[in-house]
Amino acid sequence: MITGSTGSANMVRLAERRVFSPSFKPLYDEGMGLVEEAAEYLDGEGRLAAKGLPRTVAGLYAAESMRLTTRLMQLASWLLLQRAANSGEMTREQVAVEKAKVRLDTASAQEDAPGWEELPAAFRDLVRRSLRLEALVRRMDREIYGADGEGGIAGDAAHNPVSDQITLLETAFGRG
Template structure:
């Protein structure tokens, strides 16, 4: 890296247009479809026999889950559009401001959480992991100033950690 940062490589920007992004996109859209099928089928049946506290939690968490997934799907579609040249970066930035990639965390210690169907809890947990990966990639691509490199970590290590977090273990 030069003194003025002109020789730096934006790994996140390249990763967003790579085969890893395509895999992330496919994973995200598949999770949306899987969740919709679950909520319309086995989840609907399972929710009818839950204890009252778990039933209320199921209703609230299913709304959070679908909202979280729709926000991630919106981000993935926007990123795909910019990757394919269908939208400019400025157009994506204007639309991206409507997308929320945080604030949908789950309290796994909430009363009734363990009474929720295992399949539902799995979908919630997978969506949270995907949300974290998408949010990290978003910060790196669109707001690099929000994700400073800790002073005790070199830039290469930070990029490797980013790639590890964004694209799986």
């Protein structure tokens, strides 16, 4: 029996079951695979494609690639924390404290933004997939930990985001 944030002792929370069971592996693999795919694209084919873009579109590409990278780092941090809890390396309470530093609300340019359709199709696909994954993880996070409850989703804006990411990664890999 799993108790939910609604207070119902009989409520089964599917997101919690998924994250804290072997069925988490496909989600983890998808997220980490997307991180690797985006890194390879941005460092290779994407870098070449960006050089041929008109100036205004190149600016949009640069801004959106930063957002994409940030979004994927946040997702990777969340996934690593959940994996640590799933494998018993961290308690759920430890994860809740650490995940308070994770932001799952990275903005993105709208698809109707000027120049969006001129961006490389592979890049637009990576952005869309990252946004879809972020939305899924955000829903799961809210179901498991509650919105703005202990550790909230957005984290504390006063923290240094780079330092927070380093701390999260060190914790997830057991070096913290």
